[in-house]
Amino acid sequence: xxxxxxxxxxSMNPVALYFAYGSLSLKALFAFxxxxxxxxxxxxxxxxxxxIVVYLILQRFPDLGGWNMNEVLFLFSFxxxxxxxxxxxxxxxxxxxxxxxxxxxxxxxxxxxxxxxQLMAYNSDYLATLGHGAxxxxxxxxxxxxxxxxxxxxxxxxxxxxxxxxxxxxxxIFVAFSCLSLWFGKSGNVFRALxxxxxxxxxxPLSIFPDAVRSIVLYIMPFAFVNYFPAAWLLGKTDGFWxxxxxxxxxxGPLLFALAYVLWRFSLLRYSSTGH
Amino acid sequence: xxxxxxxxxxxTLLEGLAFxxxxxxxxxxxxxxxxxxxxxxxxxxxxxxxxxxxxxxxTITNTLFAIGISQAFWMDEYSIAHKIRTGAITNDILRPxxxxxxxxxxxxxxxxxxxxxxxxxxxxxCALLFGLSAPASALALPxxxxxxxxxxxVLHSIGLIMSYISFWYFNIFSFxxxxxxxxxxxxxxxxxxxxxxxxxxxFVRASPFQAIYSAPMSIWLxxxxxxxxxxxxxxxxxxxxxxxxxAQALWVLGRRKLAVNGG
Amino acid sequence: xxxxxxxxxxxxxxxxxxxxxISGALKNLFVPRYxxxxxxxxxxxxxxxxxxxxxxxxxxxxxxxxxxxxxxVLVPTSGRVQVLGLSPFKDRKRYVGRIGVVFGQRTQLWWxxxxxxxxxxxxxxxxxxxxxxxxxxELFDDILGLADFRHQLARQLSLGQRMRADIAAALxxxxxxxxxxxxxxxxxxxxxxxxxxFMQHINAERGVTMLLTSHDMQDMERTCQRVIVIxxxxxxxxxSVSGLASLSGSRRSLIVDFNVHTRCEPIxxxxxxxxxALRARFSFDRGSMQVHELVSQVAKKYDIADMTIEEPSIExxxxxxxxxxxxxx
Ligand SMILES: Nc1ncnc2c1ncn2[C@@H]1O[C@H](COP(=O)(O)OP(=O)(O)OP(=O)(O)O)[C@@H](O)[C@H]1O
Ligand SMILES: [Mg+2]
Numbered sequence: 003x004x005x006x007x008x009x010x011x012x013s014m015n016p017v018a019l020y021f022a023y024g025s026l027s028l029k030a031l032f033a034f035x036x037x038x039x040x041x042x043x044x045x046x047x048x049x050x051x052x053x054i055v056v057y058l059i060l061q062r063f064p065d066l067g068g069w070n071m072n073e074v075l076f077l078f079s080f081x082x083x084x085x086x087x088x089x090x091x092x093x094x095x096x097x098x099x100x101x102x103x104x105x106x107x108x109x110x111x112x113x114x115x116x117x118x119x120q121l122m123a124y125n126s127d128y129l130a131t132l133g134h135g136a137x138x139x140x141x142x143x144x145x146x147x148x149x150x151x152x153x154x155x156x157x158x159x160x161x162x163x164x165x166x167x168x169x170x171x172x173x174x175i176f177v178a179f180s181c182l183s184l185w186f187g188k189s190g191n192v193f194r195a196l197x198x199x200x201x202x203x204x205x206x207p208l209s210i211f212p213d214a215v216r217s218i219v220l221y222i223m224p225f226a227f228v229n230y231f232p233a234a235w236l237l238g239k240t241d242g243f244w245x246x247x248x249x250x251x252x253x254x255g256p257l258l259f260a261l262a263y264v265l266w267r268f269s270l271l272r273y274s275s276t277g278h
Numbered sequence: 279x280x281x282x283x284x285x286x287x288x289x290t291l292l293e294g295l296a297f298x299x300x301x302x303x304x305x306x307x308x309x310x311x312x313x314x315x316x317x318x319x320x321x322x323x324x325x326x327x328x329x330x331x332x333x334x335x336x337t338i339t340n341t342l343f344a345i346g347i348s349q350a351f352w353m354d355e356y357s358i359a360h361k362i363r364t365g366a367i368t369n370d371i372l373r374p375x376x377x378x379x380x381x382x383x384x385x386x387x388x389x390x391x392x393x394x395x396x397x398x399x400x401x402x403x404c405a406l407l408f409g410l411s412a413p414a415s416a417l418a419l420p421x422x423x424x425x426x427x428x429x430x431x432v433l434h435s436i437g438l439i440m441s442y443i444s445f446w447y448f449n450i451f452s453f454x455x456x457x458x459x460x461x462x463x464x465x466x467x468x469x470x471x472x473x474x475x476x477x478x479x480x481f482v483r484a485s486p487f488q489a490i491y492s493a494p495m496s497i498w499l500x501x502x503x504x505x506x507x508x509x510x511x512x513x514x515x516x517x518x519x520x521x522x523x524x525a526q527a528l529w530v531l532g533r534r535k536l537a538v539n540g541g
Numbered sequence: 542x543x544x545x546x547x548x549x550x551x552x553x554x555x556x557x558x559x560x561x562x563i564s565g566a567l568k569n570l571f572v573p574r575y576x577x578x579x580x581x582x583x584x585x586x587x588x589x590x591x592x593x594x595x596x597x598x599x600x601x602x603x604x605x606x607x608x609x610x611x612x613x614v615l616v617p618t619s620g621r622v623q624v625l626g627l628s629p630f631k632d633r634k635r636y637v638g639r640i641g642v643v644f645g646q647r648t649q650l651w652w653x654x655x656x657x658x659x660x661x662x663x664x665x666x667x668x669x670x671x672x673x674x675x676x677x678x679e680l681f682d683d684i685l686g687l688a689d690f691r692h693q694l695a696r697q698l699s700l701g702q703r704m705r706a707d708i709a710a711a712l713x714x715x716x717x718x719x720x721x722x723x724x725x726x727x728x729x730x731x732x733x734x735x736x737x738x739f740m741q742h743i744n745a746e747r748g749v750t751m752l753l754t755s756h757d758m759q760d761m762e763r764t765c766q767r768v769i770v771i772x773x774x775x776x777x778x779x780x781s782v783s784g785l786a787s788l789s790g791s792r793r794s795l796i797v798d799f800n801v802h803t804r805c806e807p808i809x810x811x812x813x814x815x816x817x818a819l820r821a822r823f824s825f826d827r828g829s830m831q832v833h834e835l836v837s838q839v840a841k842k843y844d845i846a847d848m849t850i851e852e853p854s855i856e857x858x859x860x861x862x863x864x865x866x867x868x869x870x
Contacts, residue, residue, distance in 0.1 A: 058463075059322060215314060
């Protein structure tokens, strides 16, 4: 047989490759069609339950720290929308402990593509995207109309930039926690607890919380920049904070993500694989 | 024989302690969760023109107990389901023990660990920070504990039913998730029963959800007295029996199916 | 010219040591105790282009760890790893595009999808030109019989089929160098033979350099010219397979199962090392006694149900080498 020298010119560009991965993810998910539909529904119900809790509480009371029900739901919708997009991109970091334990990370490391890229592309949880996305869009459309927001180009641009930044903030958090787990061993539970709590706090106007609680979503997991400041600006509320903060959100997302990326490159050298 | 079940409970309890970071996180997690919900209640009670029949203090007490304990009463449906799916369950069936009993022992161990090591410290911290109402009477305290134990059994039984679904349906994620969502809204932890709208209350009264946190909390807060306390307890016991019967039926049918498949 | 060089490579794992009981658990909580495991201790060797090298050692010897150092999965604690002129972990992306890796213990196939889907994705990841891809698929169909199950879901494959698909997946992009960690684990003789034949073919026809680990001495004898033996993280032997065989001694055992209760008489040139009513075990020297001669002798004398020849296990080989080295010191 003639020994061929492979011409390596057909390397696929990352975006096309990302979609190749994505279509396989979807294909694998929908290999069990009924189950996929049921699970999407379940995620939707689970997320909607937290909306119902807010709804029921605010039915009995006129407002929550000066925000009425529709305003709180508007605030809430950002969390679902950003999470829906974020989880499509960062599932690999959410499941990082499991990927390490099952030895899958070894398999990613022997491929000639970036590790972060592969973790982002590989096996995305599109069910979560659908579930959260459905809740997010429903809430946003409904509450924006109920509070009477007039959508002009500036507001739409503001919303889009905010969503991008919100995705990056949460992506950075996921990546940073995967790094922690490389340094300190399994830390998935620390991560889940902090993340869950921050998200929970961020569902309500920040002004109602004592300083200790508030500082969690300002400094530790900056969820306040994902939804509170931007939503307040769109609703024309000042709530007593510095008026530049809503615009600072756009900076914080990219900045945090850049930091997380550097940390990631550096932490990967600490990886110690699993047995076998 | 009884020793074996106790041993299972002890093992699960120790397993919890083995993961060092998780213990501290568990405490912190519960404290934050309670603090957030207390802040919400304070804020809504402060809103103008509110007239409520139940005091803020009682609502906070409900939050401390019900949300705190709901963190401890978390069943592990997936590990049993995994055993059923992989056939590893045959090992358990071969043991000279009652399967449901083994699961109960493990659930008790886990809940015991979480109550003692995670809930208790969190509860003390939160009680000092936010205060709480005293039990309605001296007798209310032991009855509350009894009722809370029955809440645990209700949740355990529901969990058992969920796990046994995997005899027929390989992935129980959807069922468990929807069940948890229902518990979140209806159990009385996040929305105390006195804030539930009437239509919802009507449904909750006729369902096992009332037997979860609404029953013990109404005893502590003195919202029920005399014979209605006994009525509430009896209702809880009845739900446990009904749910256990249901679980047992699924178990018997499921085992038959396992044998057909060659387990 | 050596394309793979390992120089004084070390890898130390650090793990948290669990302490027992309630007080131990509490201690874990506040003062964790660490333990270092030296999985690889100052190992050096070099491999030339086109070689096919076996890598053996008992469980926990450090084989997989060494493979992970060589494939850029792990960063060495100290020492130097240089393969294809690159540092596996520093130049990872550039490097792994030129190698193929099989971890026999875990699959790289997408579990819920047909094998062909994983192949197609790998083609895109590595940027394999269409004609190369087609040519390789044809070859795999030919020698590995992949066509039979290429469109089946990965989770529905038998272990042997899965392994064949995994090996094919590692070779789709024409790697110059292939690492195989236990590619025959859990397989029957037929499947093992198929895989051995395939590895030999790839090595001989394409000049692909290979390093493979296994617990089966037969794998080594059939496919490799050279073996490297390690134990407890240290290199014990590096040389020809025949050299290893002579080192490990040429004694074999013949195990005979009888149909009826039998008392054996000694056979000259052998030693009767174990006997009970239905089974006897003769130890003999392969150098001085022909196997077929011994077998026919035994078969003539007794009513026999079954016979097996027992090869020395890797463990006993390692033990022999180890004691031989001790004697030399
Ligand atoms: N990720 C890890 N973390 C900690 N220790 C590890 C890890 N991987 C392997 N070890 C330890 O390092 C040593 C060498 O393991 P390794 O897997 O390299 O052995 P091996 O030769 O491949 O064994 P086997 O034949 O059983 O596959 C063992 O003592 C093992 O317990
Ligand atoms: Mg190994």
